[in-house]
Amino acid sequence: MYKYNFKTINLAIRSFSTGGKNRVYTSDHQWVEWSDKDNKATVGITDHGRKQLKGKINTVYTPRVGQNYKNDDLLYVVSSDQFMVKFMNPISGTVTKINEKVIEQPELVNNDCENTGWLAIIETKSNDKDNKKLLSKKEYDEMTKRTK
Numbered sequence: 739m740y741k742y743n744f745k746t747i748n749l750a751i752r753s754f755s756t757g758g759k760n761r762v763y764t765s766d767h768q769w770v771e772w773s774d775k776d777n778k779a780t781v782g783i784t785d786h787g788r789k790q791l792k793g794k795i796n797t798v799y800t801p802r803v804g805q806n807y808k809n810d811d812l813l814y815v816v817s818s819d820q821f822m823v824k825f826m827n828p829i830s831g832t833v834t835k836i837n838e839k840v841i842e843q844p845e846l847v848n849n850d851c852e853n854t855g856w857l858a859i860i861e862t863k864s865n866d867k868d869n870k871k872l873l874s875k876k877e878y879d880e881m882t883k884r885t886k
């Protein structure tokens with residue numbers, strides 16, 4: 739069974755370039771932003787995905803730091819006023835950091851899910867940048883237009 743880390747610590751807020759050249763998306767409304775420096779990627783929920791949750795996000799269950807997750811393993815759970823959604827891991831690797839601020843302040847996901855509301859950083863052993871399930875910004879935008 740999966741265990742979640744509920745300890746809260748202060749973290750520096752990371753900033754990301756929304757839709758940057760290193761950002762890709764998944765069909766279940768997650769974004770993955772690859773680091774320029776190493777095989778690490780930051781993962782979070784997209785704004786479109788957040789809106790699909792219908793209401794304010796009030797709880798975030800994050801993965802365990804140091805845990806290895808395979809592609810499509812349960813990574814995190816987000817609960818809103820109306821729904822609880824399980825998000826599967828978009829890339830294989832080890833969680834090296836979580837944004838513990840979203841546990842204490844889930845409004846970060848409500849207000850800025852594609853930047854300060856990031857959820858986890860995953861270090862990959864292989865080059866998952868070539869993962870065929872990952873979508874470009876253009877492909878993701880086209881997919882969300884079809885599903886509105």
